[in-house]
Amino acid sequence: MEMKQNAAMSAAGCAVGAVNGIFGGGGGMIVVPLLTSVGKKPPLVAHATAILIILPVSLASSVVYLCSGLFETELFLAVGIGVLAGGFAGARLLGKISPAVATLVFAVVMLAAGLRMLF
Amino acid sequence: MRFLVWLTVGFAGGVLGGMGMGGGTVLIPLLTIFCGVPQHMAQSVNLLTFLPMSALSLRVHAQNGLLDTKGAVWMMIPATLLSVLGALFVQKVAPDALRMAFGVFLCVLSLYQFYGGWKALLKQKKQSKNCS
Numbered sequence: 001m002e003m004k005q006n007a008a009m010s011a012a013g014c015a016v017g018a019v020n021g022i023f024g025g026g027g028g029m030i031v032v033p034l035l036t037s038v039g040k041k042p043p044l045v046a047h048a049t050a051i052l053i054i055l056p057v058s059l060a061s062s063v064v065y066l067c068s069g070l071f072e073t074e075l076f077l078a079v080g081i082g083v084l085a086g087g088f089a090g091a092r093l094l095g096k097i098s099p100a101v102a103t104l105v106f107a108v109v110m111l112a113a114g115l116r117m118l119f
Numbered sequence: 120m121r122f123l124v125w126l127t128v129g130f131a132g133g134v135l136g137g138m139g140m141g142g143g144t145v146l147i148p149l150l151t152i153f154c155g156v157p158q159h160m161a162q163s164v165n166l167l168t169f170l171p172m173s174a175l176s177l178r179v180h181a182q183n184g185l186l187d188t189k190g191a192v193w194m195m196i197p198a199t200l201l202s203v204l205g206a207l208f209v210q211k212v213a214p215d216a217l218r219m220a221f222g223v224f225l226c227v228l229s230l231y232q233f234y235g236g237w238k239a240l241l242k243q244k245k246q247s248k249n250c251s
Contacts, residue, residue, distance in 0.1 A: 011197075025141070057202045060199045078125035092137075110228060
């Protein structure tokens, strides 16, 4: 039983890694539902554990991107500071707004961005 | 000026990331659509800039006892290997093709989010009815 689940987790890991390497992100968003369904973990634990899993994955892909010369000091510094500050703000916001509403708003933004990139 | 724009875009992505909603999936299109950053470069920015924040939030989660590492390594190792292969592969993909593929990826993810958000909303309504 355990072996079967570990095999399922490995297969899922392959998909997560490929997506994260090719699209430079988004892997964590797939890890969460996989951890709740394949890994049978509760949602909050799945969210936290997803970060643990995606951290070495992102680090490894990041090294490849950087080695290909995809780096600009000013751009990385500006976005990096913004992400860190935004991260703190976002963590504070969590629990103040309904997760369902936040998810739906987020989905609208993503769909708009996705369509804009296609056309 | 562009430093401020980049900072603001990073902030927006960070807020979503901090809420646990995959800030990178928004940060990348914001950078390419509004700031004219090339697709490959935007992806590189996302990968690197989210590392410190992930490490920080991981510490908080660990302190709150939310980590369950059982079986995690089974996903982590193949994912890390495949991410290197994926990253190597994508360096040779043309920017326009990658941008299109990313657009499709975003659309699929958003539909999945709609489904999840809708389900959560229904559950929330049901619960508040039961309470009153």
